[in-house]
Amino acid sequence: MRKVTLNAIRDHAIRAYPHECCGLVVAIDDRERYVECTNAASGTDHFILPAEEYAAIESMGEIVMVVHSHPDASSDPSEADRVACEASGLPWMIVEVRRDDGGTVAAHGVSNIAPAGFSAPLIGRSFAHGVLDCYTLVRDWYRVERNVVLRDFKRCDGWWNEGADLYMNNYRAAGFRPLVEGESHAVGDVILMQIRSDVANHAGIYIGDGLMLHHRYGRLSNREIYGGYWLENTRTVLRYVDDREG
Incomplete structure (x- = not known):
């Protein structure tokens, strides 16, 4: 991933804090671009990317990655992230973003996952409405x-x-x-x-x-x-x- 793309993702994660940011990396004329999307979720611990925004961005070029942030949490994918990644059929990037003791919000590590056949167990799965409910x-x-x-x-x-x-x-x-x-x-x-x-x-x-x-x-x-x-x-x-x- 190009440095300018990663910087745009980190900047979006910081501005969206304490909510999760979400967006898409799209290839347009063989050049990647990060496109910010609206998080339609009402809470702070998940994201909903509007279907109409996805369709509009898809018309711009080839969508190659889904991006979202984890405010005040590790970038490690949750069970719901892994399930949703499988459903999307696309690689995902997750950005860790935190507020430090001085009040400054900063983006930290990132994690990448890709569809690999993951399926949540029927018993003992975590809850995430619309994904695991x-x-x-x-x-x-x-x-x-x-x-x-x-x-x-x-x-x-x-x-x-x-x-x-x-x-x-x-x-x-x-x-x-x-x-x-x-x-x-x-x-x-x-x-x-x-x-x-x-x-x-x-x-x-x-x-x-x-x-x-x-x-x-x-x-x-x-x-x-x-x-x-x-x-x-x-x-x-x-x-x-x-x-x-x-």
């Missing part, structure tokens, strides 16, 4: 256990507080139907729960023996007994309808 776990379970690729759906952090009923509005498009009266739970059934919300905002996968696999907001994914609190807050249970079932 309860619906991601459902999709990954179906990919690993059933060789089924479920549709993904765009979701902003906190959508359940804005009245969006994403699960109920989209489960049929993802290939599911609700269980009917008298049907027993089967491995792979998806449990939709309504947790301190007006809409169904949490999903788990029934894995047999009275257990479900789920990923709570801000927690590690885990197995848990499906009963008590979770049963009381269940909105509906869904079953995947494959080609054989019509």
Whole structure:
């Protein structure tokens, strides 16, 4: 990478602090250029690069790298970074940026990662909404256990507080139907729960023996007994309808 490109990245990381910066390195007429992007995330510990900005930059040339910063943290990639890097199909650069004791913000080390077949474990994965969340776990379970690729759906952090009923509005498009009266739970059934919300905002996968696999907001994914609190807050249970079932 050219020194001028790296300096532009470091400068952006410093100006964006304490939020994460994000941007793209694009090759235009065989010369690289760093293009700053808007971080549409509401928090300070992740980034969302708007699709319309990505498309606009893609029209300028070949996108060769995704860039973002880690404020007050090491440049080492998080589990969510590695998952998102795989999904992007592009190399990533991560910049460490910190405020020192004197109040000066400075960029420090950088780390580079590239797609290499990484897949987060189903149990014990960290939480990052939109990258590693309860619906991601459902999709990954179906990919690993059933060789089924479920549709993904765009979701902003906190959508359940804005009245969006994403699960109920989209489960049929993802290939599911609700269980009917008298049907027993089967491995792979998806449990939709309504947790301190007006809409169904949490999903788990029934894995047999009275257990479900789920990923709570801000927690590690885990197995848990499906009963008590979770049963009381269940909105509906869904079953995947494959080609054989019509």
